[in-house]
Amino acid sequence: MQLEFTQSPEPARRYLKLWYFCQCIVTLIILSAALAVWFYNDMPFYGTYIFIGLVLIDILYYIIHPMLLYRYYYYRVTDSYIEIQKNWWFKRNEVIQIERIQYVRRKTGPLMRRFQLNRLTFYTAGHELVLPLLYDDTITEIESFCLAQLKGGDSDV
The missing domain is CATH 1.10.287 (Helix Hairpins)
Structure with a gap:
C-alpha cells in the first residue's frame, strides 16, 4: 500500500x-x-x-x-504488515502482520468529527496497535484494505 x-x-x-x-x-x-x-x-x-x-x-x-x-508518531501500511514508529526519546517500532488481526475498532468523538479525524486500533490475540489520528477517508481505505487482505488470507491462525 x-x-x-x-x-x-x-x-x-x-x-x-x-x-x-x-x-x-x-x-x-x-x-x-x-x-x-x-x-x-x-x-x-x-x-x-x-x-x-x-x-x-x-x-x-x-x-x-x-x-x-x-511530530514523532508515524505509521506505514504495507501489503503484509502495519508498522507504527515513535521516535522521540527512544526509538520504538510496533509491527503487526495483517493476517494476525482479529478485529478493528474505529474511535471518533465530537471534537474529532469537527476536524474529520478518526483513530483506528487493530487488535490481535495479545497485542493492540493504535494508528495516529487520520482523516475519515484514509481510515476507511486502510480498513477496507485490511479486510480484503484478511478475506484472501489463510485462516490457520
Whole structure:
C-alpha cells in the first residue's frame, strides 16, 4: 500500500492542541479547588509552593505533549504488515502482520468529527496497535484494505 512512513495530517495537530488545552483547563480547575480546600482548612503555607509546582508541570506537559505526539508518531501500511514508529526519546517500532488481526475498532468523538479525524486500533490475540489520528477517508481505505487482505488470507491462525 505505501512504502514510506506517514505522519498525521495538519488538522490532527490543531485537534491535539485543542484537546490538551481542554484537559489542561480541567486539571487547573481541579488543582484550584484543591488549593482552596488547602487554604480553607488552614494548612501550612508551603503547600502553595507544591500546588504552584504542580500547575507549572501540568502546563508544560499539556503544551509539549501534543507537539511531540504530532511530530514523532508515524505509521506505514504495507501489503503484509502495519508498522507504527515513535521516535522521540527512544526509538520504538510496533509491527503487526495483517493476517494476525482479529478485529478493528474505529474511535471518533465530537471534537474529532469537527476536524474529520478518526483513530483506528487493530487488535490481535495479545497485542493492540493504535494508528495516529487520520482523516475519515484514509481510515476507511486502510480498513477496507485490511479486510480484503484478511478475506484472501489463510485462516490457520
